[in-house]
Amino acid sequence: MKTTRREFVKKSTATLVGMGIAGIGAKKVSANDKILIGLIGCRNMGFANLKWFLKNQEVECAALCDVDSEILTERSQEVAELSGKKPVLYKDFRKLLEDKDIDAVIVGTPDHWHCIPTVYACQVGKDVYVEKPMANTIQECDIMQKAAQKYGRIVQVGQQQRSAVHWADAIKFVKSGELGKIRRINVWANFNYAAGRKAVPDEPPPAHVDFDMWLGPAPKRTFNPARFHGYWRMFWDYGGGLLTDWGVHLIDMALWAMDVDGPPKSVSSAGGQFDCADNAIETAETQHVLYQFENFIMVWEHNGGIQTGPNRRNYGLAFVGTNGTLWADRDNWEVIPEEERMAAVEPHKTDGMSNEHHVKNFIHCLKTREKPNCDVNIGRNAAYYAHLGNIAYRTGQKLVWNNEKKYFDNPEAIEFIKTNYRAPWKLPEI
Ligand SMILES: NC(=O)c1ccc[n+]([C@@H]2O[C@H](COP(=O)([O-])OP(=O)(O)OC[C@H]3O[C@@H](n4cnc5c(N)ncnc54)[C@H](O)[C@@H]3O)[C@@H](O)[C@H]2O)c1
The missing domain is CATH 3.40.50.720 (NAD(P)-binding Rossmann-like Domain)
Incomplete structure (x- = not known):
């Protein structure tokens, strides 16, 4: 009706x-x-x-x-x-x-x-x-x-x-085929903050904070400054560590370049907390995630507590092709050719305006x-990949996509896909 x-x-x-x-x-x-x-x-x-x-x-x-x-x-x-x-x-x-x-x-x-x-x-x-x-x-x-x-x-x-000019032309270059067959995409982020801050005892919430409303649908928990403003990222009830914090930005670039808008064939992950014994943290300080696709692999790596990385980039992507590797981060992208397989490519720099462009695009769309x-489709896809990596890490299981069931063959993983809200908050029904 x-x-x-x-x-x-x-x-x-x-x-x-x-x-x-x-x-x-x-x-x-x-x-x-x-x-x-x-x-x-x-x-x-x-x-x-x-x-x-x-x-x-x-x-x-x-x-x-x-x-x-x-x-x-x-x-x-x-x-x-x-x-x-x-x-x-x-x-x-x-x-x-x-x-x-x-x-x-x-x-x-x-x-x-x-x-x-x-x-x-x-x-x-x-x-x-x-x-x-x-x-x-x-x-x-x-x-x-x-x-x-x-x-x-x-x-x-x-x-x-998604609104940055130099990312768009990096993606265009990857799609042009000049790198040859792309068999692997490395994606990584190394940041000090992601090892959490020094643990401190719980204390009453500050009088100027409605802490119950801050917790909202998350489980009831005592107040601790190391789990609060900014630092909530390293606690599962509020965030997912570096994989969801930076992973969605960077993995999204890989998915965009490879035209992926569905699930991977499988996801597995390993990691732990190896150098943050005095810190307040639940998420993985060190983590590796392997996403298997039909014709290539994507590897995510992060390290909390350090800030250096491959090719002197503490975060970024490397698209590894037969003819060359494209390295990209928010400052620039460049291609390092395999000897004599492709011509030199001019490095491209950012205009430093990605946030302005993204906001302007939203305002434009409000009117048009x-x-x-x-x-929401792009945001959801990137978040899926980040969460799947964390679910593989938390269950210790290799998640295998079942194309008939349109779901993962891992009952334990499915539990992590669901959300349990604390009353009176209810998961909206649409
Ligand atoms: N796009 C980017 O590059 C980028 C960069 C940083 C953060 N982020 C994202 O922005 C979001 C916020 O991160 P942040 O670093 O600003 O966190 P934050 O902890 O510094 O700030 C969050 C604010 O939300 C307030 N808040 C919490 N619950 C609320 C509620 N129910 N109603 C109203 N206010 C509430 C807090 O009091 C605080 O002022 C996160 O999702 C984070 O991933 C995105």
């Missing part, structure tokens, strides 16, 4: 009231309109994004939301200085979503808090710029993809390399309703 628009609005409104949001407020942005933005999660990347948004004269920051009122006050003053207007401040993102004038939200919260605000925003008719990785579990990514599609929203995932450069 077909649902009429009136029935749809009635049903959606009932759902929204159920999740603590009053009203539905889709607004259409036309070419000359002001674009009103709300930011959810203001400390680091969320605010960096907002500043790139504000470089576009049609953008205004209408509201900020954070569970840390010190951050909220500080960021609100900065917005007032930048734009001359004070935003409305919220501690609960559901209240921000009730503002019918807001066109789009930036979700700059830790990874475990990407799914719910994104889905709720789609349900009230707002477009979303959500940070990467798209979500903290594969099941959440699936729900977000469905929500964007069902509610017809523009959702850009914050993998800004075109597909953004990193839509």
Whole structure:
């Protein structure tokens, strides 16, 4: 039976009231309109994004939301200085979503808090710029993809390399075939922060933080500064270590170049915590992941606690072909030819504007309703690969794709694909 628009609005409104949001407020942005933005999660990347948004004269920051009122006050003053207007401040993102004038939200919260605000925003008719990785579990990514599609929203995932000029021409070069047969792609990231910070005892949460709301759908846990702002990345309930933090950006480049938008044949992983005994960390400090495809392999490697890497790049990709190897990172790409098999290639440098381009692309898509450069399908695919690597590591199993079942032949792995939310939060049903 077909649902009429009136029935749809009635049903959606009932759902929204159920999740603590009053009203539905889709607004259409036309070419000359002001674009009103709300930011959810203001400390680091969320605010960096907002500043790139504000470089576009049609953008205004209408509201900020954070569970840390010190951050909220500080960021609100900065917005007032930048734009001359004070935003409305919220501690609960559901209240921000009730503002019918807001066109789009930036979700700059830790990874475990990407799914719910994104889905709720789609349900009230707002477009979303959500940070990467798209979500903290594969099941959440699936729900977000469905929500964007069902509610017809523009959702850009914050993998800004998708809008970078020098990455696009590196990918074009790989696809040109000049490197010959590509049999292997090495992808790696080595960063000090990913070994966690020095462990300290638990303590009461600061008075200016609503810690229960920070935990949200994640399990109840005592407060510890080494698991909080910024450092949550190294704890499974909130993040996935370097593999989800940097892996989605870099693995996405490999998938793009090789035209991969489905699962690998298998995934296996090894690693551990070998040099961080005094630190607070649950994720792998050192990790290796092997992705098997029909005609090539992709190898991910990361090391927390160090910052050097192959070819003097602490992170990057190497596309290994018969005629030469293309090395790429955010600064540049270059080709090292196999002797006499190909002509020298001029190195290409970045214009240093990937974030600006990515934000501009989102704003353009708000007006035109075109597909953004990193839509939910691309964001979901990259997040899948990162999470699969972590699932292989955590189960100690080689994950093998079963094409008939369209799933992995590993019951234990499937448990990690699912999401268990802490009440009263419920996994949205789309
Ligand atoms: N695209 C990139 O290059 C890039 C770079 C850095 C971070 N990121 C991503 O950005 C996201 C945020 O990372 P970060 O480094 O800014 O983390 P952070 O810990 O520095 O900041 C997160 C902010 O979200 C707030 N917050 C937490 N729960 C909230 C809630 N329920 N409602 C409102 N606010 C809430 C926190 O109080 C904090 O202010 C992550 O997903 C991360 O992976 C992307």
